[in-house]
Amino acid sequence: xxxxxxxxxxxxxxxxxxxxxxxxxxxxxxxxxxxxxxxxxxxxxxxxxxxxxxxxxxxxxxxxxxxxxxxxxxxxxxxxxxxxxxxxxxxxxxxxxxxxxxxxxxxxxxxxxxxxxxxxxxxxxxxxxxxxxxxxxxxxxxxxxxxxxxxxxxxxxxxxxxxxxxxxxxxxxxxxxxxxxxxxxxxxxxxxxxxxxxxxxxxxxxxxxxxxxxxxxxxxxxxxxxxxxxxxxxxxxxxxxxxxxxxxxxxxxxxxxxxxxxxxxxxxxxxxxxxxxx
Amino acid sequence: xxxxxxxxxxxxxxxxxxxxxxxxxxxxxxxxxxxxxxxxxxxxxxxxxxxxxxxxxxxxxxxxxxxxxxxxxxxxxxxxxxxxxxxxxxxxxxxxxxxxxxxxxxxxxxxxxxxxxxxxxxxxxxxxxxxxxxxxxxxxxxxxxxxxxxxxxxxxxxxxxxxxxxxxxxxxxxxxxxxxxxxxxxxxxxxxxxxxxxxxxxxxxxxxxxxxxxxxxxxxxxxxxxxxxxxxxxxxxxxxxxxxxxxxxxxxxxxxxxxxxxxxxxxxxxxxxxxxxxxxxxx
Numbered sequence: 001x002x003x004x005x006x007x008x009x010x011x012x013x014x015x016x017x018x019x020x021x022x023x024x025x026x027x028x029x030x031x032x033x034x035x036x037x038x039x040x041x042x043x044x045x046x047x048x049x050x051x052x053x054x055x056x057x058x059x060x061x062x063x064x065x066x067x068x069x070x071x072x073x074x075x076x077x078x079x080x081x082x083x084x085x086x087x088x089x090x091x092x093x094x095x096x097x098x099x100x101x102x103x104x105x106x107x108x109x110x111x112x113x114x115x116x117x118x119x120x121x122x123x124x125x126x127x128x129x130x131x132x133x134x135x136x137x138x139x140x141x142x143x144x145x146x147x148x149x150x151x152x153x154x155x156x157x158x159x160x161x162x163x164x165x166x167x168x169x170x171x172x173x174x175x176x177x178x179x180x181x182x183x184x185x186x187x188x189x190x191x192x193x194x195x196x197x198x199x200x201x202x203x204x205x206x207x208x209x210x211x212x213x214x215x216x217x218x219x220x221x222x223x224x225x226x227x228x229x230x231x232x233x234x235x236x237x238x239x240x241x242x243x244x245x246x247x248x249x250x251x252x253x254x255x256x257x258x259x260x261x262x263x264x265x266x267x268x269x270x271x272x273x274x275x276x277x278x
Numbered sequence: 279x280x281x282x283x284x285x286x287x288x289x290x291x292x293x294x295x296x297x298x299x300x301x302x303x304x305x306x307x308x309x310x311x312x313x314x315x316x317x318x319x320x321x322x323x324x325x326x327x328x329x330x331x332x333x334x335x336x337x338x339x340x341x342x343x344x345x346x347x348x349x350x351x352x353x354x355x356x357x358x359x360x361x362x363x364x365x366x367x368x369x370x371x372x373x374x375x376x377x378x379x380x381x382x383x384x385x386x387x388x389x390x391x392x393x394x395x396x397x398x399x400x401x402x403x404x405x406x407x408x409x410x411x412x413x414x415x416x417x418x419x420x421x422x423x424x425x426x427x428x429x430x431x432x433x434x435x436x437x438x439x440x441x442x443x444x445x446x447x448x449x450x451x452x453x454x455x456x457x458x459x460x461x462x463x464x465x466x467x468x469x470x471x472x473x474x475x476x477x478x479x480x481x482x483x484x485x486x487x488x489x490x491x492x493x494x495x496x497x498x499x500x501x502x503x504x505x506x507x508x509x510x511x512x513x514x515x516x517x518x519x520x521x522x523x524x525x526x527x528x529x530x531x532x533x534x535x536x537x538x539x540x541x542x543x544x545x546x547x548x549x550x551x552x553x554x555x556x557x558x559x560x561x
Contacts (some may be wrong), residue, residue, distance in 0.1 A: 094529035162429065167512065169530045190429035191511025194526065202511070206412035207428045 054253040055083040059105060061096040062088060063112035063171070063240065064197045065136060068220045069273040070110070070261075076269075077260055084253055092170045092195035093117075100125055100245065107254035110242040110261070112136065112196075113171035117241040127248065130241035133262055134275035137237050138175055139215045140228040141203050148209050153179065153230045156210055157187050164199045164208045167192040171238050172199070176212040178236040200225065214238075216274040239278065325543065332540055333533040340537035348515045349523040350541060356431060356519060357499035360438035361446075364495045368446040369488060373476065375447070376454035377462075387451075394444045401440055402508025409436065410509075433510035434517050438499035445498050446491035453487025454480070493553050497546060 058077070062070050067090045074086035089096065089106070093116035100106055101123045109126070110133070111117040117130050142150045148161055156163050165187070166173030173192065180187055190208060193199040200217050202208040204224045218227035242261060248254050260266050267277060333340065340346065375387050393401055409416040411426045419425045427433040461483060465475040481488075503521040510517040512526065520542050528535040 092529070098529055098532075164511065167526055169526060189513070191513050191517065192526075193512065194507065198508075205406055205410060207406060207410050 053083070054081045054256055056250045056253060057085045057087055058107050058250055058253045058257050060086060060088050060108040060110065060254075060257065061100060061104070061106045062090055062108075062110040063093045063096070064090050064195045065112055065172070065214045065216050066090065066110055066240070067197070069216070069270050069275070072269050073257075073260060073266055076265070077257055080260070081253070081256065086257065090197075094119070094169050094171075095195070105247070105249055106245055107248040107250050108242065108257060109245055110240060111171070112240055113174065113238050114241055115174065116171060117243065120243070120245070125246050126243040127246045127251070128244060130243040131258075131262065132239045132278045133242050134240045134267075134270050135237050135278055136214045136216055136240060136275055138172070138179060138212055138230075138233040139218050140210055140230060141200055141213050141218050141221065141225040142210045142228055143203065143206060144223060144226055146226050146228065150210055150228050152228075153183060153212075153232050154185060156212070157185055161210065162208045163187060163189045164191045164193055164202045164211045165189040166196055166199050166212070167194055170195055172196040172212070172214060175236040175238050179212075179230075179232040182235040183232045214274075219274040237276070240275075328536060328539055328543065332536050336533060337537055337540075340534055341541065345514060345523070346538060346541065349518055349520045349538070350545070352431065352434070352515065352518065353500055353520040353542075354545070356434045356438055357442075357496050357502075359435045360442050360499040361492050361496040363435065363439040364443040364446045365488070365492060368443045368491070368495075369450055372447045372450035372454060373480070376451045377459070390447050391444050393441050394448075398441055398502065398504030398506075399508050402437060402505035405437060405440060405505065405509040428509060429511045429513065429517060431510075431516055434506055434519060437505040437509040438502045441502055441505050442495040442499040446488075446495040449491030449494060450484060450487050453484045453491075456487075457483045489553070493550065497550065500542070500546065 060070065060074070067088075070088060070090075074088060077086050078084055089099075089104075093111040093113060096109065097111065097116045097119035100109055100120050109117070109120055111120075111130075114130070114132075117126075120126050121130065140150055140153070140156065142148065148155075148158075150156060150161075155161075165176050168174055168177055172195075191202070193202065193211075196213050196217055199211040200213050200221055203211045204221060215227070215229075218225055242258055244251060244254050244258060261270075271277065371390065375383065375390070396404075405413075406428065407413050409419070409427050411417065411420050411428060416427065419427070427436055457480070461479050462472075462475045465479045466472060470478065501521055502519070503525065506517070506519060507522055507525075512518050512522050514523075518526075520538060524535050524538045524542070527538060
């Protein structure tokens with residue numbers, strides 16, 4: 001009788017275990033930055049002293065175009081504050097904004113446009129007012145060597161040329177639309193991509209002949225694409241706002257990260273990546 | 279004493295003895311009942327939430343927009359085409375796997391099922407590298423026939439067929455294995471060629487399995503997102519299927535996304551319910 005009940009208990013435990021494993025797997029899927037389980041910084045005891053030791057994980061949701069420069073800054077931050085860890089979630093600003101208002105645990109949000117930032121501030125999910133830290137200008141990315149001889153925005157409207165744009169809901173797509181409208185051009189792309197990196201990838205893989213992306217993306221892609229500047233891009237420069245989030249699990253370290261982004265050192269990294277100062 | 283009864287019953291089940299007699303069924307055990315109910319609720323709750331939060335008041339406006347119909351039409355056409363492709367290529371493949379002996383058959387079967395477990399986005403990237411304008415095969419398609427698949431509706435069909443065909447192959451192969459090969463053997467001894475036997479004997483025999491496989495493949499193709507957006511891109515009316523429209527609408531207009539999701543849900547339920555009575559219970 002004893003062994004039987006023991007066996008039954010074990011079976012129940014197995015069932016429960018399997019269920020728990022399934023739930024774990026699910027929650028791991030639901031948000032890509034669920035690593036905030038590490039100890040929080042003791043923000044309760046933070047009175048003043050900026051020399052206070054920071055710890056724990058800072059979760060930063062940032063526009064896809066910030067990938068290279070923010071990754072560098074994250075490593076710099078971890079070096080300056082041993083014991084901290086910066087995890088990033090890079091994506092389309094609108095997707096990130098939607099997941100923040102949907103309750104994703106994040107400390108910092110850096111968007112590629114004030115409009116996508118407004119989604120978060122309108123829902124009162126931000127602590128304080130967003131600050132513009134860089135600006136980004138559009139550029140045409142063509143195949144290496146520019147075989148189609150693209151020299152202007154107008155050249156993209158040539159028939160037979162496969163052009164990809166960002167979707168209008170994404171900042172880079174909205175900016176491209178603005179530039180096209182400002183110069184009275186009508187461009188029919190082959191695809192509206194969901195974020196700037198996937199637009200660039202289509203050119204890198206040579207599936208598209210050209211894409212309208214950010215200067216910074218062209219720079220980050222190295223010699224896999226060739227950049228073509230166009231004057232109309234001045235009419236559609238994107239401001240990048242950054243803000244501390246209201247429900248930030250690690251507000252102290254998050255503030256320090258934002259300070260690093262806005263510091264001289266931060267702007268050096270960002271300028272090197274091709275961003276413009278505000 | 280019920281404990282002893284159940285353990286004896288369990289032992290009998292394990293030995294696989296044919297117990298035609300009526301087994302006294304005790305009530306459903308709690309360790310099974312509880313997770314089963316939780317599982318059921320877990321599967322149904324999101325659908326209930328979708329219905330509860332649906333913008334019923336603005337729904338007529340949302341659904342009569344041309345963008346929705348364009349996406350729905352494209353989804354239905356491309357899913358049906360992908361199912362047709364899967365049928366033409368998948369049924370012979372299933373027959374090959376079930377009825378012939380060749381070295382490495384187990385490996386081939388494993389490879390066929392690979393798209394089932396592969397993340398669809400990875401499938402999309404793989405398709406780009408194979409059939410893209412610069413891909414291994416795609417560059418020849420472009421050079422010889424002037425065919426480029428990415429960013430076209432044909433590309434959507436290719437992406438959907440890639441992820442949906444394994445469902446059909448597995449389903450049909452299973453049915454073929456269950457079907458008695460002696461019918462075919464009888465047909466061939468009576469003078470039919472092997473192909474005639476397949477066409478006149480095997481195919482009618484496995485029709486329910488083919489139908490069930492087609493429905494599965496069609497449903498999978500209808501919901502395809504990752505491979506499609508990666509391989510075929512996103513352009514309204516050409517490659518923007520319903521799942522893509524839902525995803526992009528979710529970013530700036532959640533109400534529209536919910537409306538689109540409801541349409542997709544209704545279509546899926548209608549098709550599954552309609553076909554279930556006719557074919558799926560027959561198998």
